[in-house]
Amino acid sequence: MAATAAAVVVRPVTPVQASLWSDAWRRLRRNRLALAGAIYLLFLLGVALIAFVWTPYPMAGVAVAAPYSGPSSAHIFGADLLGRDVLSRVMVGAQISLTVGIGTQLIVLAVGVPVGLIAGYFGGWLDSIVSFLVNVFYGVPDLLVALLLVVLLGHPGLDKIIIAISVTRWMDMTRLVRGQTLALREREFIEAARASGARPIKILFGHVLPNALGPVIVQATFGVPAAILFEAFLSFLGLGVPPPQPSWGSMAADGLSAIRIAPHMVIAPSIALSLTLMAFNFLGDGLRDALDPRSRR
């Protein structure tokens, strides 16, 4: 909805917009680490999508190999404590991680962008309340709050985890959008829009948001690995997605208890998780340099 509104309003200045994006793409392409991260993430997305229709073995298939057996040609990553194929489970784990990471960011965007826009644009008591809430949430340790929420929300499940992580992450986006809006609302083109009688909603989504899009995209890119990390933490502690659904965190926890006899069990999910987090961080760095050159150090 926001995207179409932006497109409609922005049409008169399309050449400028096009050059911004092509300029950003040119800069991103030159950043080899960011590009490598993007390619890895595309590969991971492909793996996650393939895992919906095909995995080498069923992800919950018990005793497709000898329990704890190490890597072999039939099971490249070996087997876990129940003789399940680790590669298949890492593939399905990619689905979980990406779903949590992207799902959380969608909620964070859906909450943070409108709240930040409204607080920044209208100011006054609305802004005071939002700023107070943001500060309160920054003051409490996020991992503990997420843990508590998982307990309070009852039954474990992917939706509960996404909600719990979103509650501890929404204020990053809110604070960013609010700050951007505060800076933009004094600019002449916003004043012109206001003078020509545009309704606030049109000003916010048609004029303010498109101009704040770069930092928002960067923030969302950094938000995804943070959410993935949280899910891994929760699953590692046994509070994540319920078994037999695999998550990289719970696989690592299983592997850790068998680390002397079957170290491959812990290595595969740990490396998958680390690579994913690193790829998102590199891509985020690259996007920040490309989309938001002013914030470059």
Add this chain to the structure above:
Amino acid sequence: MLTRGTLIYISQRLVLIVFTVLAVSSAVFLGIHRLPGDALFNEHLHGTEYQNVLHHYGLDLPLWTQYTNYLTGMFLHGDLGESFVNRGVKIAPLVLREATVSAEVGAFALIFTIGLGMLLGVVAAVRQNTWVDYVLSTTSVIGYSMPSFVIATFLILFFAVWLDNFTQGGFYFQIGWTGTYGSIGEIWLPAFALGFPYASIVARLTRASMLEVIRQDYIRTARAKGLREQIIIVRHALRNALIPVVTILGPLVIGIITGGVIIENIFGIPGLGKEFATSILNRDYNIVIGVFTMYAALIGIANLGVDLLYVVIDPRIRY
């Protein structure tokens, strides 16, 4: 240093900590008591036996009375109630002891974080754009991107498994603690695993701010008057380069306290974090409330400590 203003500031902060603890404790208490089902669900008790247990914990009272009882117990007698799972075990002394264990691990991790991070940052800055700098910068990016439990896992794999096999059991790291508090030999690996990601951040910050300070005129003056390079770096440059690093101490301490939840579970450390995960999995809700209350107090006190440290490091700051 301990002026009247500072004392007033400290007492104000202590009052604030009490209110924070009260708010956190109340939120968790009410939240958990709102949960459907009851805490004795797992025990399959029936009839009068069930009623007796309910009465023992005061769970047959109205929620409001339970809440006021809980608050008066906590503030007047320092009593946080009793464990549901291990009947008769008082929670307050338990979590208090565990908090000191967590604080011990956290303090060692903090020493690692700051010591190692500053050392790496200074070395990278002094040797800017040499291979040393590149190796250290890459290490710190990796350290920043790897979750603490992955780092811990690889450390265990190396020190507890491979080293054991390699030296035929001659030298290896034993996981798990023998006593309540860890000895140096038991604590260094968990502390390192806990501190390493944050050490990467400190190293990055120190490097950046060292590079800025090193180019300033007073450093050139120090060189010109013939001071030795080590003295210039340690006494003149580092002290000013530290100020930006100090500003992240607050988030860093909170990160170490929450990160301890994972590390304590991995290394079998009998601290607050291990109790936290165990009590949630056991549905021992009284302990969950107690642990949260303790965490709120611990974080409040740690933050106060950090703010007081600012005064020591940067004399321009006064309260």
